[in-house]
Amino acid sequence: MARVYNWQLGREMSYWYPESRPKRQFAAVFDTNKCIACQTCTLACKTTWTSGKGQEYMLWNNVESKPYGSYPLAYDVKVLEMLNSGKWTGKVYDGETIFESAPAGERVLGWRPEQQDYAYPNCGEDDCAGQVDQGAAMMALPHMSWFFYLARICNHCTYPACLASCPRGSIYKRPEDGIVLVDQGRCRGYQECVKGCPYKKVFFNPMTGTSEKCIACYPKIEEGIQPQCFTNCIGKIRMAGWISKQQDAKPDNPIDYLVHIRKIALPLFPQYGLEPNVYYIPPIHVPLSFSRQLFGPGADEAVKAYRNAMNDPDLAALLCLFGSSEKMMPRWKRNGDDVYGMDDKGATVVKVPRNEPVIVRPAYDQLYQITRTNCP
Ligand code: SF4
Ligand code: SF4
Numbered sequence: 001m002a003r004v005y006n007w008q009l010g011r012e013m014s015y016w017y018p019e020s021r022p023k024r025q026f027a028a029v030f031d032t033n034k035c036i037a038c039q040t041c042t043l044a045c046k047t048t049w050t051s052g053k054g055q056e057y058m059l060w061n062n063v064e065s066k067p068y069g070s071y072p073l074a075y076d077v078k079v080l081e082m083l084n085s086g087k088w089t090g091k092v093y094d095g096e097t098i099f100e101s102a103p104a105g106e107r108v109l110g111w112r113p114e115q116q117d118y119a120y121p122n123c124g125e126d127d128c129a130g131q132v133d134q135g136a137a138m139m140a141l142p143h144m145s146w147f148f149y150l151a152r153i154c155n156h157c158t159y160p161a162c163l164a165s166c167p168r169g170s171i172y173k174r175p176e177d178g179i180v181l182v183d184q185g186r187c188r189g190y191q192e193c194v195k196g197c198p199y200k201k202v203f204f205n206p207m208t209g210t211s212e213k214c215i216a217c218y219p220k221i222e223e224g225i226q227p228q229c230f231t232n233c234i235g236k237i238r239m240a241g242w243i244s245k246q247q248d249a250k251p252d253n254p255i256d257y258l259v260h261i262r263k264i265a266l267p268l269f270p271q272y273g274l275e276p277n278v279y280y281i282p283p284i285h286v287p288l289s290f291s292r293q294l295f296g297p298g299a300d301e302a303v304k305a306y307r308n309a310m311n312d313p314d315l316a317a318l319l320c321l322f323g324s325s326e327k328m329m330p331r332w333k334r335n336g337d338d339v340y341g342m343d344d345k346g347a348t349v350v351k352v353p354r355n356e357p358v359i360v361r362p363a364y365d366q367l368y369q370i371t372r373t374n375c376p
Pocket of ligand 2: 154157198201
């Protein structure tokens with residue numbers, strides 16, 4: 001095994017291939033505080049990529065209610081239990097990754113879901129944690145009972161477990177953008193990738209006999225447009241872009257700013273060791289012990305920063321850019337009360353006011369002598 005650096009663990013780790021970072025890495029930030037679980041993203045993906053035979057059960061994008069929701073069933077707790085993870089010293093992970101704890105003769109610590117595990121995509125939806133007996137929770141504040149929505153796609157990991165697991169070398173990471181793809185011509189359907197990916201974002205197609213996965217809508221990305229699940233997002237929770245190495249973070253790159261500089265967006269289960277490239281702004285109303293398990297030790301600071309966003313003009317402005325254009329916006333800037341999303345060359349893609357003007361129209365319009373609302 002090679003020794004590679006994983007900045008999310010704050011240390012080197014063992015991986016099956018030497019460190020080889022793409023020219024630029026596709027990445028995304030999801031703001032969990034804004035997601036309403038409308039599943040428009042899920043359907044936008046489904047109707048675009050997985051409406052064929054053999055793909056019925058595939059959800060390249062899914063949205064699950066935490067703490068009880070999961071697709072496939074218990075995909076997260078199963079790996080957490082097997083890994084016996086959770087040991088952090090400050091920002092350094094002292095436990096083993098799924099590569100370091102692989103059983104003898106295997107490349108990754110993993111498990112393959114049964115058909116039954118894919119049968120309940122809505123399991124746990126809107127179920128809340130905490131006491132609800134006799135309404136006790138309703139009387140106690142703040143937030144004894146809680147849940148939140150976790151939207152998930154493939155993380156286009158820097159150290160993909162799917163790629164490491166494949167005995168045929170059918171999975172590759174594109175050098176130009178870091179998107180992870182399955183070569184359908186090489187794949188023989190061994191499903192080692194399905195077993196290896198701890199996020200369970202590779203799916204076996206029994207009709208073609210090959211594995212398939214989220215392709216980050218690369219034909220759109222190549223045209224400078226964000227993926228389908230981003231541009232259709234009702235809650236405007238998503239922003240796609242490019243992430244730099246930690247030491248090269250640029251403040252005018254929105255993803256770098258949120259992930260590396262402000263550290264408000266965090267990876268999902270960083271302890272697995274894959275350096276996933278979808279980053280989450282954690283929910284602010286959830287017990288921090290739970291958020292730390294999902295998003296690592298940065299959860300406390302991220303929640304604090306998000307709560308303070310209203311007093312933080314740059315952060316508040318950048319959050320307004322989410323969902324404001326279908327185009328990729330690799331650069332941004334704030335000017336007074338306006339925030340600009342820009343292309344690579346600095347040309348404006350979109351301008352958004354940080355504070356939407358509130359216009360109150362009188363119920364009765366004197367000029368036209370009409371009533372403009374039903375309830376004046
Ligand atoms: S479309 Fe956006 S708001 Fe709706 S479920 Fe998907 S991520 Fe959440
Ligand atoms: S999330 Fe899973 S399928 Fe996607 S790149 Fe990482 S290991 Fe591969």
